[in-house]
Amino acid sequence: MIRVTDMNLDLPIVALTLANGRTADRAVLWASATRGSGEVMDAVTNTGISREAEAEDLRLRALMRSAQDGDRVAYEDLLKACLPRIRRRLQRRGVDPDLVDDTIQDVLLTIHRARQTYDPSRPFAVWLAMITDRRAIDAARRHHRHAMHEVSSPDAYETHVDDSGDPQPFVTTNAIDRIRGSIAELPAAQRDAVERLSLRQQSLTEASQETGRSVGSLKVNLHRGLKALRALLNPEGRS
Amino acid sequence: MIGASGPSHEEMIGRLVGDLRPVRRTRPPLVDTLLWTSAVAAFALVLTPRVNFDALAARLTAAPDMWLALAGSLVTMVLATIAAFMLGLPDRDPRWALAPLPGLALWLGASGLGCLRAGLEAFGPIPTHEIIDCFAFIVGFSVPLSGLMLLLRRRAYSLRPTLNAAIAGLAASAAAASLLTLVHPFDATVLDLGVHFIAVGVVVVSNGIASRRFGGA
Numbered sequence A: 001m002i003r004v005t006d007m008n009l010d011l012p013i014v015a016l017t018l019a020n021g022r023t024a025d026r027a028v029l030w031a032s033a034t035r036g037s038g039e040v041m042d043a044v045t046n047t048g049i050s051r052e053a054e055a056e057d058l059r060l061r062a063l064m065r066s067a068q069d070g071d072r073v074a075y076e077d078l079l080k081a082c083l084p085r086i087r088r089r090l091q092r093r094g095v096d097p098d099l100v101d102d103t104i105q106d107v108l109l110t111i112h113r114a115r116q117t118y119d120p121s122r123p124f125a126v127w128l129a130m131i132t133d134r135r136a137i138d139a140a141r142r143h144h145r146h147a148m149h150e151v152s153s154p155d156a157y158e159t160h161v162d163d164s165g166d167p168q169p170f171v172t173t174n175a176i177d178r179i180r181g182s183i184a185e186l187p188a189a190q191r192d193a194v195e196r197l198s199l200r201q202q203s204l205t206e207a208s209q210e211t212g213r214s215v216g217s218l219k220v221n222l223h224r225g226l227k228a229l230r231a232l233l234n235p236e237g238r239s
Numbered sequence B: 001m002i003g004a005s006g007p008s009h010e011e012m013i014g015r016l017v018g019d020l021r022p023v024r025r026t027r028p029p030l031v032d033t034l035l036w037t038s039a040v041a042a043f044a045l046v047l048t049p050r051v052n053f054d055a056l057a058a059r060l061t062a063a064p065d066m067w068l069a070l071a072g073s074l075v076t077m078v079l080a081t082i083a084a085f086m087l088g089l090p091d092r093d094p095r096w097a098l099a100p101l102p103g104l105a106l107w108l109g110a111s112g113l114g115c116l117r118a119g120l121e122a123f124g125p126i127p128t129h130e131i132i133d134c135f136a137f138i139v140g141f142s143v144p145l146s147g148l149m150l151l152l153r154r155r156a157y158s159l160r161p162t163l164n165a166a167i168a169g170l171a172a173s174a175a176a177a178s179l180l181t182l183v184h185p186f187d188a189t190v191l192d193l194g195v196h197f198i199a200v201g202v203v204v205v206s207n208g209i210a211s212r213r214f215g216g217a
Helices: A011-019 A024-033 A037-047 A051-070 A072-092 A096-118 A124-148 A173-185 A188-199 A204-211 A216-232 B009-018 B028-048 B053-062 B064-086 B093-096 B101-122 B129-152 B162-183 B191-212
Strands: none
Touching: A051 A072, A051 A124, A072 A096, A072 A124, A072 B009, A096 A124, A096 B009, A124 B009, A173 A188, A173 A216, A173 B129, A188 A204, A188 A216, A204 A216, B028 B129, B028 B162, B053 B064, B064 B093, B064 B101, B064 B129, B064 B162, B093 B162, B101 B162, B101 B191, B129 B162, B129 B191, B162 B191
């Protein structure tokens, strides 16, 4: 059984085929075996693939045929029509969202360089899907290779000795003084909640027992206190 | 690349449209296959004056495995040629790369049978010049045949250029090995067979490496 993800078909065709209760294998056979438009129409009738998808494919074939002959308007229309199809296919292939735009451009370049290999008597969707899938694999491999050369170390900042000679600490004395000053400006209940829960890392139960306030009240005061602190430390509202 | 300095998709499309020139479509793979195998046949014709047909007929009649080995190399050549041209088109099934395997199995199996039949004699000494000649013949014929295939595939665009070139190399070396049978109709000894397949391997790997260095896709 051929998996749906291995197929050389465009998404709408797959979706329409499956929606019509046909097996994926038949759709693959349609995509790989059909040659002339007459055969495609027969296949469409047999497999339940919508006439809209077929008509769209015929339109793209015609555009590509004109592009092969040097028609720039047709070529522009074709590439623009390809964009959403490529994006959908890449997303479906699980390409990292950060890589999708780069990969789309790789696919566009490949379409340009390989345009002479397209045979207008064959489905355009299959030709495009094969190129897109291959470039998706290439992108994933490149990404993997880059990742192999990078080291993830969340503790690096704490364990790495800064030998740059820069005496500037992460948090300056000035900043600490500002935070202290701002906390002091908070209303007593909020200040108490911030000091206990945020600075001393007390649990809500501990703080509740020591202050005699309810857990709910402490939560509300902590939330309001932190919000007020943010406003005091960042009066212009920058993040 | 897209980023602060990369083009948007619309800009990229604009550039590609600006660069558009009319192109000639690639020929159907089977037409290219026919052209290339015709060239191999032409090479065979050129070799005809050097062929001892009586010796060839006698050996092929006496040793059926030699027929099989020749058939195996020819089937490998034809299937690898079709596969090489198919893989030059993006919308063809990449499993075409597996097509030469049955021919290759027949070729290796029959050649191995020849070695077994020759028995201990097979391990006897072989003149060094003969080994070098076989090696040089396969590699020497593979170079122009690979070049011709490259010429026929110049409008192709493979999504797997290295694999495609390696399959093309297999086709060329299988053709050269088939031609070798015409002028070298002897039992394949283990050493002989080893030299043949090392030569085939050298051609396949060289094609693959060349495509990585000079290939486009």
